[in-house]
Every structure is written in C-alpha cells, then in structure tokens.
Amino acid sequence: MSDSNRYVFVSQRYPPEKGGNASRIRDLAVNVAEENSVTVLAPPASYPPGNFDRSWERSVTERRDGVVVHRLWSWQPQVENPGLLRRLPYYLLFALHATLWLCWNHRSYDAVLTSTPPITTGLPGLAAALLGTPWVVDVRDLWIDNSVALGYVDADSPLVGASRWFQGLVLWTADRITVTTESLGAAVSEKYGAELADRVRHVPNGVDTDVFEPAAERTGSVQGEGTESDERPVIVYTGNLGSAQPLEPCIRAMDELSQDAVLRFVGDGDERSRLESLTERLGLGDRVEFVGLVDREAVPAHITDAAVGLAPIKDSPELAYAMPTKTYEYLACGVPVVVTGRGEVQRFVEVSGGGHHAEVDPEAIAEALDSLLAAPERRRQLGAAGREHVVEQYDRRAIANRLDDLLSRLVGADDGATAPQRSAVQS
Template identity: 80%
Template sequence: MADRNSYVFVSQRYPPEKGGNASRIRDLAVNVADGARVTVLAPPTTYPPGNFERSWARSETEHVDGVEVRRLWSWQPQVENPGLARRLPYYLLFALHAALWLVWHHRSTDAVLTSTPPITTGLPGLVAAALGTPWVVDVRDLWIDNSVALGYVEADSPLVRASRRFQGLALRTADRITVTTESLGSAVADTYGQSLGDRVRHIPNGVDTDWFAPRADSGDAVRDGGERSVVVYTGNLGSAQPLEPCIRAMDELDHDAVLRFVGDGDERSRLEELTERLDLGDRVEFVGLVDREAVPTHINDAAVGLAPIKDTAELAYAMPTKAYEYLACGVPVVVTGRGEVRRFVDASGGGRHAEVDPDAIAEALDTMLAAPDHRRQLGAAGREHVVEQYDRAGIADRLDSLLSGLVGADGAETPPQRSAVQS
C-alpha cells in the first residue's frame, strides 16, 4: 500500500536476543506493522555475549512477522560480563552505522523511534532530527543513573558528565519521549528539565496475552501428580536484579521446591558458583537461554514467578516485563523493590511484595506454596488485570497513533517546536 507510513525503530537488542528490551521493541514493531511499514535497525545478535557467532557482514536483512529487520554490523563482545572497553565499540559502532543508514534512507522514512538504553542510540536520532524527520525517544530506564548506582562508573567521572550532556541533548531535541512507567516520566523531567514534561507520553511495557496464557496442565495441575513445586525466574541474570538473596532463600524454604532460572546474563557464572558453594544444586537450576516460544511453557510449569528488583531510589520506576508475563499465564508473582513494581503487584491483586532479604523472600514463597487455592485466585486476578491494562496490541495502537500524528496522518499529535539546545 503506497500510502502507508514508513517507520524506523532503532534498538540495540532485538530477538532472537532475550529480555524485556528486545521483546518490547519486537512486539511494538510487529503490532505497528499491521498498518505501517516498519524497519528495525539492530546490530548482529550479541546478547548475552558469547552465545552468538561473530558476524562480519556489513548488513543483513530478514523479514519476520511483517517487520523488516536490518542487522547493521557492529563489534560483538564475546566474553561474559564484558567491561566498558568492550561494550563501547559495540554501542558506538552500531550507532554510527545506524546514523549513516538513516542519512541514506531519510527520504523514505516518515518517523524514527530510538530505544534507550544505551544512550548511544540517540546519535541516529539526532541525525534524523537534523534531516527533519520526526523522532521519538523510547526511554526504558535512566541508564546513566543506574550505572552509577550499580557501581559501574563514578558519579563525577568525565564519562558520566559527558553522557548526561549527550542524553540531555537527545531528550531536548526529540519530538516525543515515551516512557514505560509514569514515575519514569517524572524522573526524566526531574533529571533533564521540567520543560520535557509536555513531550512525555506513557507507553507501558506489556505482554502478548494470547501467547502468554494459562495452560490446562499448569504447574498446579502437574503438582497434583506429585511433582516438585517450581519457582521460576525468566530473563536477564543481571546486576539490577537481587538474585543472590533469591538463591539463599531456597536454603530457608520449608517446602520442597526448585528455583529455575530461565535466561542468561552477566551474573550467571557468579550465581552458579554461589549455588555450588551453598550446596544448593538440588534446589536451584540454570536452564540458560531458550527460544522465546518456549518461555510461556516454562512459566506455566511453575507455581510462582519471581520478579526481583533491587531496592534503590534509582530503580523505583522499574517495572520488569516478566511480571506481566507471569500474571498473563495465571502464575502469581513475588516481587522485590520499591515504587512502581510494588504498586503494580498491589493493583493487580496477583501476588505479593517481599523485602530484599532471603528470609522475607522464603516466607513469601512458603505462604504461596502452602495454599494452592489462594495461589490460583491470585493468578486469576493477575491475569484479568494484565489483559485489561497491559495487552501489547492495545499498547502498540497507542504508539501507532502517536507516530501517525507526528507525521500528520491523523492530526492527533503535532510536532512541537524543537527547543534551542545548548550542549
């Protein structure tokens, strides 16, 4: 159809890479592609490092679920938990390659969406803006603040100061800023200027509630046949998740259960060593990476899902995608952390909050594992809440309306006058 808008999404990660970042962009792109042409620019599959073969192709194109995916060459770290020296080429070379691609194709591009973190995706966005193309920055978290809070970089280092200036430039230049939670939108304005508030739009994370759905032979049904209870964690094994207390909680648990990690990440080796040191090999399993299509099965095999976030002010806006996925499958969730994730679990009625402490996590798990009927009630309430509020098809419709409005297709949005920016 010749009159369809053409959008370009720029993302550092895209399936078959795992994690909430990749799945968010994939689901948004696929649903928006129902009414528009969508091209995703991403580097070769890389994350977690070492799980994918190195690619030397300048550009590779594939068409998946109605979306054109352009893999633009970038350096691929091959070691677990790569340091800054290995990460920077991965981020910067992809950003430069994507910027050049947009220069070459800007006449056929109606709007650009860049996903951050990393903040380097702002470079192709700035190029798009300079060429007059409407630009949306999709902010998933405040990467710089998180890096400082997690001890990756010093708060007053030249790198942090330069990163903040660049991020501020990108946000003040963009036509719209989409955020995954309302509290993240407030944090963006507090950090980079209250004037940005008029540009912020709430496009939450969500879940495909048709694919992530309860299964007849779910974890509760299986356990009626005598199997061990399963507590599942899906996704990134990273520094923002307090996974060590979750492992230690299994040593305090009264019920016969196993904690199953489905995913990979920078912390996996350390967590495996901890499990061995605590002699918990019979209570903690590391499944590793699985195909996206297999994730609902692993969730449905479980009695309870874990969605832990570190209890810090910097992560108070964080909302893990896995929590939506657990509840969509009718599996109740135990969360840790403050702010958004705690408000979500209270509003959904689909689980409970625990402090970041092995005893508290174990107590929350034991309470759920001891009451199958109550557990099913929590799962049903959570499923209903997610279907009503967080189905990704509806969320994508909101993004599609925002983008089409920016390019003048329906008048719903009009690009604001870009502010003069001082670097």
Template identity: 55%
Template sequence: MAENTPRAVVVSQHYPPDRSGNASRIRDTCRHLSEEGWDITVLAPPPSFPHGRFQRSWQRETTSVADGVTVHRLWAWQPTADDPSFLSRLAYYVLFPLHALLWLVFNYRGYDAVVTSSPPIFTGLPGLVVGGIGGKPWIVDVRDLWIDAAVGLGFVSPGGLIERASRRFEQLVLRLADRVTVTTTVLGDRLTELYGVPNERIRHLPNGVDTDEYRPEGDPTEQTIVYTGNVGHAQDLESCVRAMESVTAANATLRIVGDGDLRAELERIVAERDLGDRVEFVGLLPRDEIPGVLNDATIGVAPLKQQPTLAYAVPTKAYEYMSCELPVIATGSGEIRTLIEASGGGVVVENDPEQLASAFDELLADVDRRETLGAKGREHVIERYDRRTVARRLDGILREVVGR
C-alpha cells in the first residue's frame, strides 16, 4: 500500500456472513472504496445475525482479508436464541462497540478517518471517543431511525428512561460527528427536527444495489410472489400471507426467503388457514443465491407497516427487485412510495389483505405491464442507486472531512 494512501476504519454491527441488507451494503461499499484508492479496515462482531443461526465464538479477535478489505472480528456476546431476550440483545449491542472502542484507542494513529454505521446507535460510541473527543475525522452513517422504530413497534416505552437516555446519547453522537450520512431526505429532516443536526453536515447516501450482480436473467416459469429479507416487526408480512386466501390466480405462491422473530407466528397463521400450498417458507439462503431467487419470481413484495416512524424507510430489497426487472408491490408511506412512483417500477397499495390480493392478481395476469414496470425499475436503479455510484459519493465525503 502506498505511503500516502488514505486509511479509514468502518465500524458495523453486521458484516457478511451476517445475512442482512446492511451487512451486504457495508461489504460492497468497502470493496468499492478500496477500488477508489482507500485502505479500508472493518470492525465487526462475530457473525450473529439472524440470531440463533451461528455458532458462538469465544476468540478475542480474528482477522481476514477479502476484496482489498481487512476485517477484524472482535469478540462480543452473540445471542443464540431465534428471538433473544432483552438482556441478550443489549449485551450484543453494547459489548461490541466497547471492544471496538478499545481497538481504536490502541490503533488511533493508524487511520485518517472513522465511519460508524447505525443502527444500532451504540456503534457511535467508538466514534464519539476517537472522533468527537479525540479529533479524528468522523462520519456517522445513519440507515434507520432505530429509537423511533423501537418506540413505534412497542419495544421501548414512550417517554421512559430507556428512550430518553438513548436519545440523549444519539443527540451527542450526531452533533459531534463531522458529517452525518442518511438514506433519504425524510430521514435527514427528522434528525434535524429531533436533534438539531445542522443541515450543512448532512449528506444523502442512499441504499443501493450491485446492478451487475442483481441483473435480469431468464424468464420465470411459475407464478411466484417473492419476499426476501428479515421476517421482523417492521414488515407487514401477515397481510401478505392473509392476502393469499383471496388470490384467484392458479398456482400462485408467496415465497418468503429469510428468517426472523415473526417467522413462527406466520407459520402458525399459514397452518390455521390451511395455506400450506400457497405460502412457502424457504428460510435463509446465501446472498449469492438471492439474484437467482428473484429471477425465478414474477413479483417482488416490499410490505412496510403503515407507521409514521417508518416513513423514512426504503428496504434494500426494493432496489434488488427492481435491479432484476422484478415489478414491485409495496405497502407503507413516505419514501417507499416516493421511490416506487418516481421509478415507475411498481405499485403501492394499502396494508390490507384484499387490496394486496387484487394487486397480486392484476400483475400476475398482465405480462406486458410486468415487463414495463420491470424495465423502468432497473433503468432507475442503474442511474441512481448502483452501489459503485453510492460508494463514490462516500469517497467524496471522506476526502472532504480528511482534507484530501
């Protein structure tokens, strides 16, 4: 590595083989930053997500290098239950940033900049010390209104001690960071409203997709509606499952690819309503198999719950669907609606099983419309949301804060 090569360290709670949208996004972003001339190091805990799918590790640190990126896995508590207890989750979220903080203190002089990716908000702790207090150029990458979502979904009591303490910490992190990157303008506006983050420090860095990896190949032979990703509390998969009772298209199947806290509950609903021939639970698959899954499908569904706290959200799966020319049926409001309408790559319906069933039937019956929506969606993401393009934006922000 050349002596004048800029060096950055990225702190992330998830990194492959963790199976989450943010894990793959961080990997692709770091790989592309390396191509742009950065020496990139990632700090992450041992693979732990989805919980209960990985063996617990007791090694203090392991190191690997791939695609020009050095990854240090730092020991942290790893939940082994599918739906961990509050204390188990808290240990997972807190012990890793503490370990990352110690690592950065001892390696402080080796890097030109620090990037901490949230959620969870606790990843801001090492940046707060070495960046906010120690003066190292520091970018906070905010992908989610984690606290708002936790309150809105009933995990945290509104106005309680946990919410107030978490917001105080997040405010401190965001105000001391040199730059704050956000996925959507709604998210940036919300951070300014909540925490007084100056607009001049906020930069738009959307989610995206590797359009070379996620590309259309072949024609689907079955009438399959696919969902890929976390089977969690922010997704309205229950409405999708119930919609399959009313879908009239012959042999139509809802294929749920992924895992999460609510899978068992959805399986119970499928069994109770005798929908076993209409709803298929595939479980977790390696990320490199997902493009093939999408190319075997007819429609992609991105069902966000209808909540104000989720108005900023655009799931990574929506970009992946469109990149594979898969027409999207989405629920929710705010930025997901804006993406679908601006791209012309799908339709947005209410969070209602009957409306979802009607939308499924209409698209399953209209090949020409599916092809039109799919082509528009791919054109839109290539132009605006390819991960190489997004990484170049981050490259510019990093060089801005380090003065290069």
C-alpha cells in the first residue's frame, strides 16, 4: 500500500442506500481508508425515493467504517420513479454543493475521485482540476446512451447533445478514467476519442469475499433448501428493481417453471409497483415474493438461503459492457447464477464456470432455472467453481489496492510521477 494520502470521493449514492453503485464506492472507500484519509461527499440518503425521510440540513457529517462522510444537501425526490424534472434538481444541486465544498476545502485533500453516473458529478471534478488537483473519474456505465436506449430521452434532443458534450469535457479533462469492465473502457474510447485509451484503467466491481461466503462456512448449514416456513427452493434477485433489468420476463418464467420454487426479490426501485401489479395479475403471488430493502449486512443470508441467483440485464448493445455486482456476490456465496444479456455478463459466466446464460425470454429463463433446480450436485459444482473464480479475481480488497496505487501515483507519493497533461475536449 502507499504512503498516507488524503482523498475525496464524490458519489451521488452511498450507504445506507442500496445498489451496486453505492456499495462499490463504499467498499472502495473503506479499503482505501485503511492506509489513507478518505472523505466521501454524497447527498442525503434518498434512493429509492420514499424509503428515507427528507432532510433539510445543509450538511451532516458522519463517520462510517473509518470514512468521513459529508451529506451535502440536495433536493430529494419522494415519489416512485420520479420524472426528469424531479431528478434534475437532485443531481444538479448536489453537484453544485459538492463543487463549493471542494473549492472551499481545496487545501485539505490530495486527489479527487468522482463517480458517474450521473454525469453531473463531473462538475465538482472539473472544479478540482481547475485548482490543480489530480482527478479520477470512475465510469460505471455510459449513462447517456443507456437513457436513450431505455427510452428516457430522445436521441436527437438538445439535452442529449449537451450531455454528450459535457461528458466529453469531463473525460478529456480528468487525469485518469477508471471503468468497471474492459469492454466499457473500449466503449468510452470508441465514443469519445481513441486517445482516451491511454487514460483508461480497469478497476472492476468486486465483493468482500469474507462477508459474502457460502453458508456452510459461516454456520454449517445446508445451502439453498428453503426456510423453515417454506421448504421450496428459492431463486433470489438482490438489488435495484429498475428498467435496465428485464424483470418482467423473470416473473413470467415462474409460470413456465416445472420445479416448485419461489422467486424472491430483495431490494426496491422504480419498477417495483408495476412488477407487484404484474405478479398479482398473473396469479403468481404464491411463487413471487417482494421482500423490499434490507440492511446490507442481511444480504449474504438472503443469498445463501437460495438455490439459484438471478442477474438479468436487457439484451441491448448499449448494455453489452454491463456487469451486475450481484453476480459476484452470488458466486462468492457459492450460489450458481442465471444471467441474461450479451457481452460482458455472458463472457463472465462462461469464464467463471459459475452458472448459465439464458435469452431474455420467459421460456428460456425457466429452462435454465429448471436445469439447476433439478440438479443439486450440479449446483454445488457450479457454486464452488464460481466462488473460486471470484476469490481469485474479484476480491474487493485487492481491487481497492489497485485503485489506491493509481491514486497515489497521480499524487506522486510512490515514484514522483506527475499527472498527465490535460487535453481540451475534442469537437
């Protein structure tokens, strides 16, 4: 690890909020903070909307797991699936508040990492760069392209054009660009300039393999055989119930399933009400459960209670680089996974040997689930292979060490290296 440095991470979401983006920044911050001072700037907890009380305090400071967290006030949507007009104040006000904080405290940190999406977190990053501070932009997905692909905005709208220009400015100004998958790095270079490839570094999502581990290693119990109140095998989905995940076909697959099992959704999101209505309409209330949000500490138990994990992604070229964090968590717990989508997630499940890929179709999903539910020994083999792969390649501590090394080199603590010359955005 490096000598101690002072880092600020800027993220639109942070625990107790749920989801892969919040857990990624939290786990990276906590592990990097073992040898450094790490401060996180985030708005008041507010996602999914309606699950947290609205805060009116300008700033609230707390300490979590060795990390100082400043909750900077922003507008907090309170309705499920808020529209663009409700989301924009949430994004913009936090970005402005974080920008002011960084400017006022610019002598108290050595480097800044901003997490995107949303792209508005680039605003405080640009301010840090203008003040001469090394800046890393952590890209989890191409938010603009996803919004177009999912039908949120029109591809030809002025808003999309302005957003692309701003995203380009951010990427060309940042000293380094970290991406969660190598295919995402390639997509960034393809869309915003081949020269950016020299700045891109692969810092994948990962999992704390000491927390997410097979049930037998924690309690000696048998995994995936249901609870005392329901002996049917469980198919678990953890995380965001959003539009990028084809969850409707997964629910419909339960009507096609030959095995007697229950699909359990652990999480919340913009699509929850619609999915609950669909479940009721299809008469699948006895086969589909909605648990809602749970504490992060309770997630491993929900996974190890399951026979199979479900990690669906829409089959779209714009999402070919996506890699759900929940996939690492399932395999770390020794639970085989069924995935949908193309590109990165399909490649991962093949390389890891930890599960099956299915087309985004209820019959295909049901067939993949049936094949695993009917073969307990096969499930154990896939789960063991997946666990081994994740421990070797995606342990969160090792990934955080990689980020720490990148940041410290920018600061110059390791070898006196200087930050690369920033380039103006290309037209």
